[in-house]
Amino acid sequence: MSTALIERWRAHLAHDRRRSVHTVRAYMATAERLLAFLEQHRGEQVDAATLGRLEQADLRAFLTSRRMDGIGNLTAARELSAVRGFLKFAGGQDARVPQLKGPRVKRGLPRPISPDEAMALAGDIAETAREGWIGARDWAVLLLLYGAGLRIGEAVGLTGDVLPLADTLRVTGKRNKTRIVPLLPQVRAAIETYLAACPYPPERDAPLFRGARGGPLSPALIRRAVQGARGRLGLSDRTTPHALRHSFATHLLGRGADLRSLQELLGHASLSSTQIYTQVDAAHLLDIYRSAHPRA
Template sequence: MASTDAQRAERAERGLLAGAAPDVATALAGWLGRLGHERRLSPKTREAYARDVGTFLGVLARHLGHLPDMADLARMQPRDVRAVIAARRAEGIEARTQMRFLAAARSFGRHLEREGLGKVGALTAVRGPRVPRTLPRPLGMADARALADPATRAGDAREPWILARDAAVLALLYGSGLRISEALGLMRRDMPAPGRGDQILVHGKGGKTRMVPVLASVIEAIDAYARACPYALEPTAPLFRGARGGPLSPRIVQLAVERMRGALGLPDSATPHALRHSFATHLLGRGGDLRSIQELLGHASLSTTQIYAAVDTATLMAAWKAAHPRATTT
């Protein structure tokens, strides 16, 4: 999977450079090199940056009427940036996506200034679109357990080893709070055998690694899958396999959860990533402290983790309103 991500990143970067003015392409190549070598951003993140800057430059080109070169970027005014944002808004692009491509453009602008290639102050002079604050939507404890319980899949017509695999992946997402990309990036050697360890080294965003505890029940579920898997799970090969033996695709896990949603009567918000939200929210509800949860989730900033405190408070208030005899007025 990592090689595929790297190939996609390279394609996105080549496309970005091919569609830029020659002097801008040279500056972009230097910026992309900095992202990969100095900041050690993952291939997926580099791909996203390249795609978003390409989008910004493409909309700017339509606004200016020609492909922007370095002189155009230096002459850019706040009204030009607002025109780009307005064009994206007219295309129906949501505010969060607009903020993302604007952030990528600002990153490129900071690179130009650091390298003495010019100043693009217009990018920072314009306030980005307001992004509505939304809370994560975790599952209840019973629903999260049901998604990861092999017994829930009784009667499913698919092969038993595939059912065991799906249950193992979802148990890992909920039991350790991993991102789906982190879980599917594990090698066989990363997972301890039952009784021989209770932690794994996870490779997260930006090439950062962290130690994450794994419940004994999760290790047993993964061991049951490994014993049932018809493919040889070499130590340095992906742990989770698709039906044909290749690395398991995130989309297959998403489809498995969609199938379970119907059987369990769960809302559309029940996704593999919702299990990560559930992990954090349930830990916090049971007395876990934010700093520890931040480390377990691999968040770079505590402010990112603090959103789960709001989720826990919202859940508490909903329970109070539903149960307290004086919570409603007549």
């Protein structure tokens, strides 16, 4: 296996493409699986030149072997996408990537929760926290997800340089892209209440939201808190931190927000990622119709 090629692929993903640690790890694993398979399948050492001679049959055989490992359509589609990216990188400007149609993946709709559920969830987590300042912290983080549409990683990634708070907030999202989101008075007040109670003074280059010992707040802690609260409140398994972001988008769209504005607020790279919320809103209206109309 060409370890040098794998290492160049890792550096390209991490530094040139600015992919997340999780994405880099997943794409490297795919490349390593592909090279290991090809060496056994073709009975020869695999290098960049070998990859440039691959045919559809080679990729189909690789996906078949992965299917035998038990992967589903979604994983197979992601695997094929990663393989294509790796082959383009290995071949350079003259790369020839065999065309192979991936498996059809049914795209699921985001599942928002109601405003009452969102507030009940955040309130329960704040009230059951072991310390008052931790409850204020979790309340502020969850309001950022629901009230500003942040991803959980974006919320816990905020640093002290966002202070003093204003009517808007600069957020760094995926691929280090920044965007400006409005900061509702309630959300700003929640953050300020947390800062006043937090035993660790804010520092410009330090995390805004701290863990119990003063380190960066882990998204896993928020996810576990949400899991516990939804059990206590009897909410469904779809009640997750990311569902708050979905709810933000769905409720804005339902109140007349246009797709382009919503795209900017959510930090989506393409409009197609945002358009799925039109289906969510239609599905929500249909649910209301079916439950309320006497003839439904």
